[in-house]
Amino acid sequence: EDQVTQSPEALRLQEGESSSLNCSYTVSGLRGLFWYRQDPGKGPEFLFTLYSAGEEKEKERLKATLTKKESFLHITAPKPEDSATYLCAVQALSNSGYALNFGKGTSLLVTP
Amino acid sequence: ETGVTQTPRHLVMGMTNKKSLKCEQHLGHNAMYWYKQSAKKPLELMFVYSLEERVENNSVPSRFSPECPNSSHLFLHLHTLQPEDSALYLCASSHNPGGYTFGSGTRLTVV
Numbered sequence: 001e002d003q004v005t006q007s008p009e010a011l012r013l014q015e016g017e018s019s020s021l022n023c024s025y026t027v028s029g030l031r032g033l034f035w036y037r038q039d040p041g042k043g044p045e046f047l048f049t050l051y052s053a054g055e056e057k058e059k060e061r062l063k064a065t066l067t068k069k070e071s072f073l074h075i076t077a078p079k080p081e082d083s084a085t086y087l088c089a090v091q092a093l094s095n096s097g098y099a100l101n102f103g104k105g106t107s108l109l110v111t112p
Numbered sequence: 113e114t115g116v117t118q119t120p121r122h123l124v125m126g127m128t129n130k131k132s133l134k135c136e137q138h139l140g141h142n143a144m145y146w147y148k149q150s151a152k153k154p155l156e157l158m159f160v161y162s163l164e165e166r167v168e169n170n171s172v173p174s175r176f177s178p179e180c181p182n183s184s185h186l187f188l189h190l191h192t193l194q195p196e197d198s199a200l201y202l203c204a205s206s207h208n209p210g211g212y213t214f215g216s217g218t219r220l221t222v223v
Contacts, residue, residue, distance in 0.1 A: 004154070041216075041219070042216050091209060098162070098208045099160055
């Protein structure tokens with residue numbers, strides 16, 4: 001059974017203090033790994049898709065990396081507006097419906 | 113209007129009521145999804161429609177009934193719900209395969 005585990009559950013950073021969020025996964029053949037950002041009361045917003053080990057993607061202060069067992073979301077010099085819940089999800093090759101299997105998320109708070 | 117639109121944004125219903133959630137996508141995607149999001153739990157897949165046909169139904173109770181009349185519209189019909197069904201219900205669409213675009217969700221409270 002596919003599993004996605006995110007850590008830490010919650011993270012508090014000072015503005016400018018860089019850190020990383022972890023997403024560990026087990027899946028029977030990875031089609032893609034996805035990162036989303038979710039603000040309170042809103043739907044998740046797409047950030048990145050990674051397809052194979054060694055792949056990296058960047059967007060502003062965020063950088064996502066992928067290995068065969070885990071993905072990291074690195075946040076460089078975060079700002080208060082980066083505060084949100086970050087969700088990781090995997091899509092399996094065997095899943096005919098292309099469903100995404102999500103982790104519980106990491107709640108990030110960046111203080112001034 | 114662009115993206116994925118869900119209505120209503122908030123819904124309070126009694127356990128004996130019947131209501132429907134609506135989702136509309138203007139992205140030309142060929143798959144649509146219903147997810148349930150409860151506090152401290154991962155998003156739970158409820159239903160998948162690909163090319164207007166239901167592909168997956170993850171053992172969801174029959175008090176939830178989906179309908180996909182065309183590739184742009186998705187409904188979730190609700191009847192005789194329980195208080196534990198209170199949650200954020202999210203609709204999403206995608207090109208298969210690919211990542212999702214989510215709507216803003218319907219916050220459902222069952223009293």
